[in-house]
Amino acid sequence: MSVLVFIDIADGQIKKASFEAACYGAQTAALLATKAEAIVLGTCEADLSVLGQYGISKVHTVSDAKLNHFDSQVFTKIIADAAAGADVIVFSNNTTGKAIAPRLSARLKAGLVTGAVALPEVSAGFVVKKSVFSGKAFANIGINSAKKIIALNPNAFNITKTDGIAEVAALNSEIPAAAVTVLSVNKVTGEIPLSEADIVVSGGRGLKGPENWGLVTDLAKLLGAATACSRPVADIHWRPHHEHVGQTGLAIAPNLYIAIGISGAIQHLAGVNRSKTIVVINKDPEAPFFKAADYGIVGDAFEVVPKIIDAVKKLKGMS
Amino acid sequence: MKILICISKTPDTTAKIAFTDNNTKFAADGVQWIINPYDEWYSLVRAIELKEADPSVVLHLVNVGGADSEPIIRKALALGGDEAIRVNADQSDSYFTAAQIAQIAKEGSYDLIFTGKETIDYNGSSIGGMIAEILDIPFVSHAVKFDLASSQTTIVREIDGGEETVQVNLPLVVSCQKGMAEQRIPNMKGIMGARTKPLKVVEPIATEALTSVVAFDLPPAKAGVKLVSADNPEELVRLLSEEAKAI
Incomplete structure (x- = not known):
């Protein structure tokens, strides 16, 4: 019974969109009177305990270089195992989140809202506001399944920091073989995504x-x-x-x-x-x-x- | 080599966005419907190019929609699909839609499934990944380039802040976006030929909907533009700094 936030890393650092997802996950957990935990896949140089400042109590890591390139199938299997006890799973709606969240939704039969722009409304049911018609309107979507997945639009949620140190623990997870082989990466360096x-x-x-x-x-x-x-x-x-x-x-x-x-x-x-x-x-x-x-x-x-x-x-x- | 191309019906990009029935339904009156641009310009056209390079490639289209989807299905056939399957159901929940397409994919044993990266109405970006998971095959999203050599594909996909070249074996699901191909217009021969191409209608399989629309909202109107004289751009910088606190 908790909220699990997928923290996306790039070049060993936590992405800004993931800090937003962490805050969103922590505030969703507060609404549900539970705690927010996070999962990080791949090797990460950054100090992950800082996620505590964003409201995350515990960070599960699978620190294996095999996960530095993402294969949606492999990531989905690992996250699905880690999410066994989670009611709500939060992603950033960035390219990584868009590749994994739908798979996880089908695997767990967990209703998915992508492009979320606000915290869920939990007073009657579980309703998430999302951007539709390419930003020309919003839809309030009710999630009917027991498990719920939300992919938060980047730049849609304010980052708030408090004091806090997250516990970081290695997750004992079997890494399935990847079907996607990355041949080359061409990143525009020095430019802001x-x-x-x-x-x-x-x-x-x-x-x-x-x-x-x-x-x-x-x-x-x-x-x-x-x-x-x-x-x-x-x-x-x-x-x-x-x-x-x-x-x-x-x-x-x-x-x-x-x-x-x-x-x-x-x-x-x-x-x-x-x-x-x-x-x-x-x-x-x-x-x-x-x-x-x-x-x-x-x-x-x-x-x-x-x-x-x-x-x-x-x-x-x-x- | 069989390719399944997912085609969705969306309002034209210039359509006025309004809602009816207590803001629970899109106001469809007078709206021009089109093939979702990502499905058409990138995914379908790239599949047609693959068939042009190798005439043994078979292109099947799938749409989940009512009879009112048939004009856009015929247009996709006119562009170059060989035959089409319409699952006779309204699209409301992404998982429901993905489950229908996965069922068609299972029955037709396709080597490759193409989707657009998202629809321009719901902006879900969900169908491709869900189909791949149901079929337990790889999924490569946001593809900007796709090449095929025997059973191996080389794909350039977009990642945050750049691109990655990846290699994956068939079968797989690919979501396509700008860069994959250039927009085409159907020619008269295509339009005439499309009339007699097979369009099979099947009933949906029973699937639970995991989500439902509660209501739509429109964003609040802007207060109105504050114009600054072209002779005094310094004033704009001052406003951005002091009033908007944006720089």
Whole structure:
């Protein structure tokens, strides 16, 4: 009888999205008057007892390098065994969570809600609010099974820290043979993953060509932001596909989204409208994006953005 | 080589999102229905390319839906599916839907099952993984590239902050996303041919629904944009720092 949180690690460190999942799991446990535990698969250099600060009482580890690359089948079997006593299992709804949570749901016949944006409502039944229609609406989904699985959207839940040290214990687990062999990994190093970024600076066709992307990357670098783009920009190969945000690209929910030269088609808005603050810079005052924005500048990006960059430098005491 | 391609019906990407019946149902009036873009542009088109490279490949489509799914199934057949199976049931719970498709997959002994990475309405990203678990076969999600040599597949999958190239033997389930293939438009020959391609309707197997929709909500409307003069972008930076506390 507890909540189990799957903690996803990358390069030996706990992902930000996993801290969010830990807090979410701990607060769900509090609602159910039980405790939250966590499971970590693969070798991890980070001190896992810090998960105590996020409300986790105990961390189960299977510290084996064979688990440093994930195979959804192998991970599911291990987590299913570890979850024997858990009522609720929490994942981050990131690429790893999306590969494992559905398998675990089918294996345990545990109802699954992916893309959760709020704590479960437990006063009558067990209802989880999730993002649907690519951020254009929410659905409140009741989970009817005894065991429940929730995959929490990244950047949807605030991290709160308290004092606490989690007990870390190795889990005696048999590791099944993996069917998926990883041949190579190509990680963009030094860049902030788009799905986890607090600030995102994004460019559209208004920037006229890939040679002008310095405006976007310079501002992003200065703000510690990730870079993104609209669908046409990815389609004409000005920017890589993985930067495409929108209905058929990545849906993101950063604290601040700055759109430069993007008109704001409904499909683009669908991927970004959960952002807390939206800034739109566009020379067309009729651009639909202004209706969805919090702040806007009607003006030429090539003149406005360099001035913004200077003002941010001044703010940060860099000039 | 038999490939099963999962096809879902979703509202067009420009459809107005509204709800009826006390916010428990999607307001479908006047909505244009399409094949879920991930199912069509990436998964189905990549499967068609595999058949073009090797004509012995057989492409079967599966849809869980009512008779109103048939126009989108015919369109998928026009693009290049060989035949289609419709499981005559409404899609409400992902596990229910996955169990229906897994049953079709068991009966048809497919080598490969393709799904889109998610539907653009429910955004569940769940069906592929659930089918794989029910069949106890591997699942590779978020594939951006897929190649096949005899019974071995080489797949590039997206991971947080990058990509990974993996190798897996058939049979397996793959969820597809942007990068796998380019969008196509059916030609007249395809459209004419699709009319006579087999579309089998089967009844669902008994499966428990693990979840149910209680109600939908719409996000609160934005307060309205605060415009800053283009001559004074410093004011925007001040507002972002002091008012929005975003930088």
